[in-house]
Amino acid sequence: MAGFHQWLDRRAIFDLSLYLVLDPQMCGGLDKMVETVKEAVANGVTFVQLRSEAEIDKGLWYKAAVVLKPILKAHNIPFVINDHVDVALAVDADGVHIGQKDLPATVVRKLLGEEKIIGLSVGSVEELKAVNFTVVDYVGVGPVFATTTKKDARPALGLDGLKAIVKAHACKKVAIGGINASNAESVMSTGVDGIAVVSAICGQEDVADATTLLSTIVTAEQE
Amino acid sequence: MAGFHQWLDRRAIFDLSLYLVLDPQMCGGLDKMVETVKEAVANGVTFVQLRSEAEIDKGLWYKAAVVLKPILKAHNIPFVINDHVDVALAVDADGVHIGQKDLPATVVRKLLGEEKIIGLSVGSVEELKAVNFTVVDYVGVGPVFATTTKKDARPALGLDGLKAIVKAHACKKVAIGGINASNAESVMSTGVDGIAVVSAICGQEDVADATTLLSTIVTAEQE
Numbered sequence: 001m002a003g004f005h006q007w008l009d010r011r012a013i014f015d016l017s018l019y020l021v022l023d024p025q026m027c028g029g030l031d032k033m034v035e036t037v038k039e040a041v042a043n044g045v046t047f048v049q050l051r052s053e054a055e056i057d058k059g060l061w062y063k064a065a066v067v068l069k070p071i072l073k074a075h076n077i078p079f080v081i082n083d084h085v086d087v088a089l090a091v092d093a094d095g096v097h098i099g100q101k102d103l104p105a106t107v108v109r110k111l112l113g114e115e116k117i118i119g120l121s122v123g124s125v126e127e128l129k130a131v132n133f134t135v136v137d138y139v140g141v142g143p144v145f146a147t148t149t150k151k152d153a154r155p156a157l158g159l160d161g162l163k164a165i166v167k168a169h170a171c172k173k174v175a176i177g178g179i180n181a182s183n184a185e186s187v188m189s190t191g192v193d194g195i196a197v198v199s200a201i202c203g204q205e206d207v208a209d210a211t212t213l214l215s216t217i218v219t220a221e222q223e
Numbered sequence: 224m225a226g227f228h229q230w231l232d233r234r235a236i237f238d239l240s241l242y243l244v245l246d247p248q249m250c251g252g253l254d255k256m257v258e259t260v261k262e263a264v265a266n267g268v269t270f271v272q273l274r275s276e277a278e279i280d281k282g283l284w285y286k287a288a289v290v291l292k293p294i295l296k297a298h299n300i301p302f303v304i305n306d307h308v309d310v311a312l313a314v315d316a317d318g319v320h321i322g323q324k325d326l327p328a329t330v331v332r333k334l335l336g337e338e339k340i341i342g343l344s345v346g347s348v349e350e351l352k353a354v355n356f357t358v359v360d361y362v363g364v365g366p367v368f369a370t371t372t373k374k375d376a377r378p379a380l381g382l383d384g385l386k387a388i389v390k391a392h393a394c395k396k397v398a399i400g401g402i403n404a405s406n407a408e409s410v411m412s413t414g415v416d417g418i419a420v421v422s423a424i425c426g427q428e429d430v431a432d433a434t435t436l437l438s439t440i441v442t443a444e445q446e
Contacts, residue, residue: 057322057324059325059327060324062326062327062330083281084309085309085312086307086309086326090308090330090333090334099280101283102282103285103310103313104282107285111309111313
């Protein structure tokens with residue numbers, strides 16, 4: 001049963017508190033993405049998702065994932081890939097984050113096996129109630145606020161909308177959408193397990209400072 | 224050794240002569256795509272690739288692949304997916320067709336296993352000479368003529384450019400790019416194993432007639 005407990009632990013115990021959605025283009029290219037992620041994980045980021053809002057070739061996805069994998073493994077930070085299960089499999093990432101319009105979660109679970117993390121985006125209580133939590137390990141809830149970094153984002157939930165979703169199910173949740181240092185405290189106070197940020201870290205002039213500030217806020221709210 | 228010969232056969236023996244690149248949007252949606260493929264395989268198409276030039280959600284790729292798989296299996300027609308290895312794995316398709324900017328062929332082979340077909344697009348003698356034919360089973364050579372159905376297509380090779388590539392290596396080759404009933408004979412005469420068409424079948428008013436005409440041409444040239 002050792003193997004069973006091992007994957008159960010990996011999928012059950014991960015820290016969503018400061019979740020970085022890493023966009024290579026927003027970082028200013030692959031080299032700057034590597035600099036960004038190194039400073040981010042050294043200063044409090046607890047979870048990393050590779051995502052590209054720009055349509056990029058799968059070869060580029062693969063290159064980005066290949067360089068990120070050893071950095072995040074060395075820091076024991078979970079590393080998931082947005083949408084592309086094949087890229088996750090190719091680099092043996094820790095999992096995949098999918099949206100409502102991607103491959104169905106049950107299909108992704110079959111492809112990834114039992115040991116990997118699957119996250120799913122939800123934008124309403126109805127979507128949350130429809131989640132199959134035997135295959136999905138956490139949900140991303142949003143957009144909380146209006147966002148410019150995701151082109152197909154739906155209307156913002158606001159803090160009240162977020163609270164309603166948080167109350168609806170006791171699963172692991174990370175909030176996403178327009179979150180930054182000025183609103184992180186109020187987002188955390190809704191009861192989510194963490195905040196996911198894109199532009200609040202990617203493309204910031206001082207990534208270390210920006211990450212440290214966010215980390216201080218979420219850590220204070222967790223206590 | 225039965226298993227060995229079985230996959231060797233599947234990867235070595237397939238008919239590229241009339242290769243349909245099936246684009247759901249060009250067919251007019253999923254329902255019309257199903258009508259198109261049924262008429263196409265009933266009238267001489269020998270190989271089918273699912274491809275979408277429009278950026279569509281992976282959930283839609285999956286839906287399209289799920290409906291195509293049993294139709295093509297029933298006709299014993301090889302069915303490959305463009306780019307998305309995860310979609311191919313999800314529906315147990317017969318393989319994947321990749322371009323120069325997609326996941327590397329060696330990575331795709333690891334993900335798909337030894338039994339599936341891998342095709343790779345090449346546009347020059349140099350690219351053809353760089354192909355690893357222990358993992359790649361055929362190449363798509365093009366664009367032969369100017370094409371409007373692939374947005375990132377490179378300059379047309381012309382018949383002479385195609386001939387030069389055909390002579391460079393004795394692998395299986397299908398020509399692609401602007402091929403239709405009016406030029407199919409001259410393309411086949413360069414020595415390729417087949418022609419790949421998109422708009423010459425997808426979106427045609429009479430798919431059965433269009434396919435029959437193309438099939439007659441390639442069959443005559445093969446004899």
